[in-house]
Amino acid sequence: MAxxxxxxxxxxxxxxxxxxxRAALTSSLAIYILRRLVWAVAMxxxxxxxxxxxxxxxxxxxxxxxxxxRQATPELIAQIRRALGLDRPVYEQFYLYMKNLFLHFDLGxxxxxxxSVRSEIFSRLPATISLTVGAVVVWLAIGIPVGVISAVRxxxxxxxxxxxxxxxxxxxxxxxxxxxxxxxxxxxxxxxPLFGGAGSYVPLTQDPAGWFSSxxxxxxVLATAFAAFYARMVRGNLIDVLGEDYxxxxxxxxxxxxxxxxxxxxRAALTxxxTIAGLDIGILLGGAVLTETVFNIPGVGRFxxxxxxxxxxxxxxGTVLFGAAFxxxxxxxxxxxxxxxxxxxxx
Amino acid sequence: xxxxxxxxxxxxxxxxxDGVVRAVDGVSTSLGRGETLGVVxxxxxxxxxxxxxxxxxxRLPNAFVGxxxxxxxxxxxxxxxxxxxxxxxxxxxxxxxxxxxxxxPLYKVGWQIEEAILAHEDVSRRAARRxxxxxxxxxxxxxxxxxxxxxxxxxxxxxxxxAMIAMALVLNPDVLIADEPTxxxxxxxxxxxxELIRGLQKEFxxxxxxxxxxxxxxxxxxxxxxxxxxxxxxxxxPLETILEAPEHPYTWxxxxxxxxxxxxxxxxLRPIQGTPPSLIHAPSGCHFHPRCPYAMPMCRxxxxxxxxxxEGHVVACHLPVDEKRRIWRELRPREADAA
Numbered sequence: 001m002a003x004x005x006x007x008x009x010x011x012x013x014x015x016x017x018x019x020x021x022r023a024a025l026t027s028s029l030a031i032y033i034l035r036r037l038v039w040a041v042a043m044x045x046x047x048x049x050x051x052x053x054x055x056x057x058x059x060x061x062x063x064x065x066x067x068x069x070r071q072a073t074p075e076l077i078a079q080i081r082r083a084l085g086l087d088r089p090v091y092e093q094f095y096l097y098m099k100n101l102f103l104h105f106d107l108g109x110x111x112x113x114x115x116s117v118r119s120e121i122f123s124r125l126p127a128t129i130s131l132t133v134g135a136v137v138v139w140l141a142i143g144i145p146v147g148v149i150s151a152v153r154x155x156x157x158x159x160x161x162x163x164x165x166x167x168x169x170x171x172x173x174x175x176x177x178x179x180x181x182x183x184x185x186x187x188x189x190x191x192x193p194l195f196g197g198a199g200s201y202v203p204l205t206q207d208p209a210g211w212f213s214s215x216x217x218x219x220x221v222l223a224t225a226f227a228a229f230y231a232r233m234v235r236g237n238l239i240d241v242l243g244e245d246y247x248x249x250x251x252x253x254x255x256x257x258x259x260x261x262x263x264x265x266x267r268a269a270l271t272x273x274x275t276i277a278g279l280d281i282g283i284l285l286g287g288a289v290l291t292e293t294v295f296n297i298p299g300v301g302r303f304x305x306x307x308x309x310x311x312x313x314x315x316x317x318g319t320v321l322f323g324a325a326f327x328x329x330x331x332x333x334x335x336x337x338x339x340x341x342x343x344x345x346x347x
Numbered sequence: 348x349x350x351x352x353x354x355x356x357x358x359x360x361x362x363x364x365d366g367v368v369r370a371v372d373g374v375s376t377s378l379g380r381g382e383t384l385g386v387v388x389x390x391x392x393x394x395x396x397x398x399x400x401x402x403x404x405x406r407l408p409n410a411f412v413g414x415x416x417x418x419x420x421x422x423x424x425x426x427x428x429x430x431x432x433x434x435x436x437x438x439x440x441x442x443x444x445x446x447x448x449x450x451x452p453l454y455k456v457g458w459q460i461e462e463a464i465l466a467h468e469d470v471s472r473r474a475a476r477r478x479x480x481x482x483x484x485x486x487x488x489x490x491x492x493x494x495x496x497x498x499x500x501x502x503x504x505x506x507x508x509x510a511m512i513a514m515a516l517v518l519n520p521d522v523l524i525a526d527e528p529t530x531x532x533x534x535x536x537x538x539x540x541x542e543l544i545r546g547l548q549k550e551f552x553x554x555x556x557x558x559x560x561x562x563x564x565x566x567x568x569x570x571x572x573x574x575x576x577x578x579x580x581x582x583x584x585p586l587e588t589i590l591e592a593p594e595h596p597y598t599w600x601x602x603x604x605x606x607x608x609x610x611x612x613x614x615x616l617r618p619i620q621g622t623p624p625s626l627i628h629a630p631s632g633c634h635f636h637p638r639c640p641y642a643m644p645m646c647r648x649x650x651x652x653x654x655x656x657x658e659g660h661v662v663a664c665h666l667p668v669d670e671k672r673r674i675w676r677e678l679r680p681r682e683a684d685a686a
Contacts, residue, residue: 245448252402253463253514254436257428264451271453343498344452 032347033336040328045098047324051317052094061311063111084111097317107321108314110307117318121300127201128299131222131291132284134215138223139230140277144270146227147234151269152261154239162231169228177224178294181217199296215297222291226280230273237269244268271341275334282330286323349420350377351554352401352439352522357414359393359400361407366627370396372578372634374414375653378522378571383548383555385569385586387562387601389623393578394558398524401556402441403431419521437467440515444527446507450499456483457495460514467518482513486543505536509543516547523548524556529564541568562605566590574598577624577634580653584660594662594671596639599678633665641666641674 064081065072081087085096100106107117146166150159184190186197196214204211241247242265250264251257287301296302300319307315339345359371371393378384386394399405401416403423416423418439423431443449451459460479464470470478476495483491486509499507508528515523525544529537545568548555557568565572565586572589574582574597582595593599600619621638624630630637636646643665651663664671 245443245445246451248399248404249443249449249511250451251404252435252441253466254432254434255462255466256432259466268451268453342453344500 028347029336029339033332036332036335040325040332043328044321044324048097048101048317048321049094051320052090052097052313055313055316056090063311063313066311067111097314101321107318110312110315112307112310112312112315117314120303120315121318121322124298124300124303126203127297128285128287128292128301130204130211130215131218131288131297131299132281134219135222135226135284135288136277136281138219139226142223142227143230144234144266144273146231148238148261148266150231150235151238151242151265154235159235163235166228166231169224170232172224174221174225174290175294178218178221178291181221182294185217187213198294201295201297218291218295218297221294222284222288230277233273233276234266234269237272238265241265241268271338274341275338278330278334278337279327282327283323285326285330287319351380351382351419352556353377353415353417354397354401355415355417357397357400357416358412359396359405360411362409362411363627368626369578369629370626371400372626372629374575374578374580376573376580376583378554378556380521381548381552381554382571383545383557383569385565385572386556386558386575387560387565387572388575389560391577391623391626392575393626394575395526397575398441398526398556398558401524402435402439403428433467436463436515436520437518438520439522439524440518440520441524441526442508442511442515442528445531446504446511447499447531449511450507452499455496455498456502456510457497460495460510460517463514463517478517479513482517483510485516485547486510486513488513504532505539508532508536508540512540512543512547516551516553519551520553522554522556524558526558527560528557530559530561537564544568562601574601577629578626579634579663580661581635581664582660582662583653584657588657588660592660592672593675594656594660594668595635595664596641596666596674597635599675600638603678633663641670 062077064077064084064086067080067084068077078087085093088096097108100108105118107121109116110120146162150162153159182189182197185192185194187193187195187200188197190197195216196210197217200210200214202210202214238261242261247260247264250260255264285300287299287304289301289305291297292299292301293305300322303315304319304323306312307319339347354374354376357371357374358369360367360369374393374397376384376386386397388394396405400412401418401423403426405412406428412424414424418434423434426434450456454462457476457479460482461472461475464475464478465472468475480491480495483494488494488506488509494502494506494510499510502510508531512528523544528544529540532540541564544555544557547553555568557564559565569586572584572586573580574589574595576597582589582593582598589598590602593602597619600617603617604619606616619638620640624634624637632648633639633642633646633651636642639646646665649665651665653661653663656662656668662671666674
């Protein structure tokens with residue numbers, strides 16, 4: 001429509017985006033990230049101080065006695081206590097721990113078996129990542145479509161059935177669901193032996209098929225509650241968004257209903273969902289304790305569980321710090337990512 | 348010549364928890380090619396629902412729609428959703444009251460205009476983008492080549508409404524429905540937007556339905572005026588007739604309740620007494636009778652038909668014509684004196 005554009009208007013113009021991006025990176029965004037990182041370090045110090053305090057203030061088994069074994073003499077226990085540094089005041093232990101952490105990224109050694117906590121966590125990380133990433137894929141692949149279908153026909157029979165099932169999914173405890181899954185489908189004890197059972201985890205690099213088979217049940221068990229929660233969240237957000245004026249505009253343009261719902265509705269409804277997904281991933285990377293314990297997956301969560309059982313302070317500290325770091329990093333990534341998802345957000 | 352858009356006895360009701368809301372209760376009106384029809388009435392008079400029904404946007408599970416909407420020889424109510432999509436945006440376009448909430452906040456303005464083009468025409472993205480820029484230039488926005496890459500929140504209210512108009516007119520539709528297009532804008536911007544709509548209408552020969560509660564806006568823009576009350580058209584006629592010789596008590600009330608700079612200071616505004624009726628339990632007979640100072644016993648029981656009182660002037664009122672002209676002569680001198 002309108003007048004023909006002049007020749008000058010037709011000239012192709014180079015996009016200013018890279019320069020703008022560089023400018024942004026060197027200014028507000030960079031400062032923002034830096035500030036957040038400083039806070040992250042402070043937060044981690046506070047978290048480990050709290051872990052120390054809780055460990056010493058609340059009754060737990062004496063780590064030295066546990067280490068010494070069944071028939072330990074008091075002299076042996078005292079000797080172990082000295083060797084582990086447990087005879088020193090708490091603040092001194094904390095100071096030493098922090099010093100090693102900051103200077104050498106050293107998380108200390110297990111009271112239980114003298115293994116380096118850092119290398120123990122890193123060696124277990126692939127299992128936890130495998131579990132988390134697979135579960136995320138499963139729950140997003142189920143939760144988003146189910147939420148959309150429900151939102152398009154709210155209060156229909158399908159919506160009611162699906163949302164009822166989602167409520168059950170949210171309410172079912174992971175450990176119970178895990179045991180039921182093992183009982184039904186595990187290759188060793190299952191009624192219908194389809195997938196690997198508890199303790200069948202093998203690393204991906206060793207045996208991809210075995211890795212996959214061993215993780216199918218944990219993926220679905222861990223994803224169930226999340227899928228249900230996400231379906232409800234997507235449904236709620238999408239119903240709200242579909243009532244917005246700009247959806248009416250999209251329809252009045254003559255777009256197909258499919259495009260209205262997916263391109264206009266879902267796009268807006270997913271922004272908060274992806275934000276929460278980022279946080280959930282961060283939390284799970286710190287260790288999915290229950291799932292890893294039920295399925296005996298040698299991940300960070302299982303390690304956390306074992307260290308608590310053994311009153312193994314350095315291991316507890318290590319897993320707590322690791323989990324906290326993942327959550328903080330996930331938070332930061334989500335907040336930065338939000339600006340990419342929603343152009344109205346600026347730092 | 349047959350009108351471009353003719354609405355015959357349109358009924359739209361919605362089933363709600365509180366009962367059936369008869370939002371549109373027998374609307375008949377028509378619009379000629381290139382003409383401007385002003386639709387005026389209080390909130391809840393059924394103006395917007397009528398417009399949305401023309402666009403097929405009231406096809407909801409809880410809605411019942413009856414009557415006919417004949418557009419260029421086709422009854423839009425008979426069309427499938429898919430067939431209607433080809434009419435929406437391409438042949439009948441609509442702009443809304445609040446231009447901020449009516450544009451998608453997460454997509455660039457240009458992208459949203461391109462999308463409208465690509466939905467109806469098989470052109471390249473490049474070509475669509477060029478036309479989006481032209482459309483933004485046509486609505487007199489500065490730097491259209493930068494604006495295509497802006498997000499709605501980066502624009503002012505007036506600019507956003509201009510962008511909405513650009514989006515609505517980019518496919519050169521036969522009809523533009525403007526639902527309170529200036530209500531959310533500053534007064535100075537309102538005049539600019541009305542002028543813009545008028546200019547573009549002249550340039551492209553678009554017929555315009557201008558929905559508003561503001562008779563001042565109607566007086567400036569419309570050729571033809573339909574006055575709506577409680578889901579019905581109670582009076583329709585050429586602009587001059589409606590302003591100079593209205594024959595419905597509700598129209599009289601509307602005209603008297605406009606504040607004017609030239610009325611004497613001591614003169615008080617005369618609001619219409621009472622409140623708009625519930626659309627769930629509408630009054631019997633003439634819907635306006637509970638608020639009408641001239642109501643007669645028959646108004647309570649018999650629903651007045653929309654009858655021609657003059658060439659092109661229709662009114663739904665039981666008062667005898669002579670009586671109506673007499674009353675208006677009495678009401679009117681006040682304004683004549685002031686003027």
